[in-house]
Each structure stands twice: as C-alpha cells, then as structure tokens.
Amino acid sequence: xxxxxxxxxxxxxxxxxxxxxxxxxxxxxxxxxxxxxxxxxxxxxxxxxxxxxxxxxxxxxxxxxxxxxxxxxxxxxxxxxxxxxxxxxxxxxxxxxxxxxxxxxxxxxxxxxxxxxxxxxxxxxxxxxx
Numbered sequence: 001x002x003x004x005x006x007x008x009x010x011x012x013x014x015x016x017x018x019x020x021x022x023x024x025x026x027x028x029x030x031x032x033x034x035x036x037x038x039x040x041x042x043x044x045x046x047x048x049x050x051x052x053x054x055x056x057x058x059x060x061x062x063x064x065x066x067x068x069x070x071x072x073x074x075x076x077x078x079x080x081x082x083x084x085x086x087x088x089x090x091x092x093x094x095x096x097x098x099x100x101x102x103x104x105x106x107x108x109x110x111x112x113x114x115x116x117x118x119x120x121x122x123x124x125x126x127x128x129x130x
Contacts, residue, residue, distance in 0.1 A: 033129045036078035040090065040122035043071035047097075047115055069097035079122075086121055089113050 047068050054060070076090035093113040112118075 030129050033082050034126060036075070036082055037122050037126045037129070039071070039075040039078050040086075040118065041126075043068065043075045043090075044115060044119040044122070046071055051115075065097050065100070069094045072097060083121075083125060086118065086125075089118055093118060 050061075050064055050068060072090050072094035076087045076094060079090060080087040089111050090113075092111045096113060
C-alpha cells in the first residue's frame with residue numbers, strides 16, 4: 001500500500017489544524033487566567049479605596065464590606081483553576097470581610113491574607129500570563 005501525495009497533504013492539514021487548535025486553547029486559557037487575575041485586582045482596588053475612606057474619617061459601611069467580601073469570594077472562585085493556594089487565601093479574605101468582628105486572629109496569622117501580599121501575588125501571576 002503506497003501513500004499518495006493526497007494522503008500526505010491530508011496528514012499535514014490535520015497536523016496544522018491540531019496545532020492551531022492547541023494554540024487557540026492555550027490562548028483561551030491565558031485569557032481566562034488574566035480575566036480571573038483582573039478580578040483579584042478589582043477586589044484589591046475596591047478594598048484600598050474603602051480602607052482609604054476609613055482613614056479619612058468615613059463611617060464603617062457594612063454594605064460596602066459585604067460588597068468587598070463578595071468581590072474576594074468571586075476572585076477566589078475564578079482563581080481556583082490557576083492557583084489553589086492563592087484561592088484559599090482569597091476565600092479566607094472574603095470570610096474576613098464578612099465577619100471582621102469575629103475573625104479568628106490565629107487563622108489570620110497562618111494565612112497571609114494581607115492586601116499587599118495577595119495583590120503582589122496576583123500581579124506576579126499576571127506577568128507570567130502576559
């Protein structure tokens with residue numbers, strides 16, 4: 001059984017299509033990753049603004065705190081496919097914002113959920129994906 005030129009063309013076409021598919025899949029994953037990381041930065045920015053407002057004398061706003069908790073929770077969910085450890089920290093950050101007054105200080109000591117730390121980790125990941 002001889003392989004015809006048309007067979008070689010078909011094989012080459014299939015290989016090219018497969019490579020294009022894999023590249024598109026990788027690009028899509030990168031886009032999803034960057035979008036998830038942008039949610040982390042969005043939560044970070046909202047948190048920074050709220051904390052700044054508090055330092056300027058604005059009253060505590062439980063509604064805004066719940067909004068911030070929701071943003072951290074969403075970011076934790078979206079980032080879970082990229083970085084499990086960061087996702088766990090973001091989830092803890094969400095729980096902190098939902099119940100600051102009853103937050104366990106020991107848990108906070110074991111999980112670095114500081115705003116600077118999670119933001120820096122997200123920025124490092126963004127650099128890896130762009």
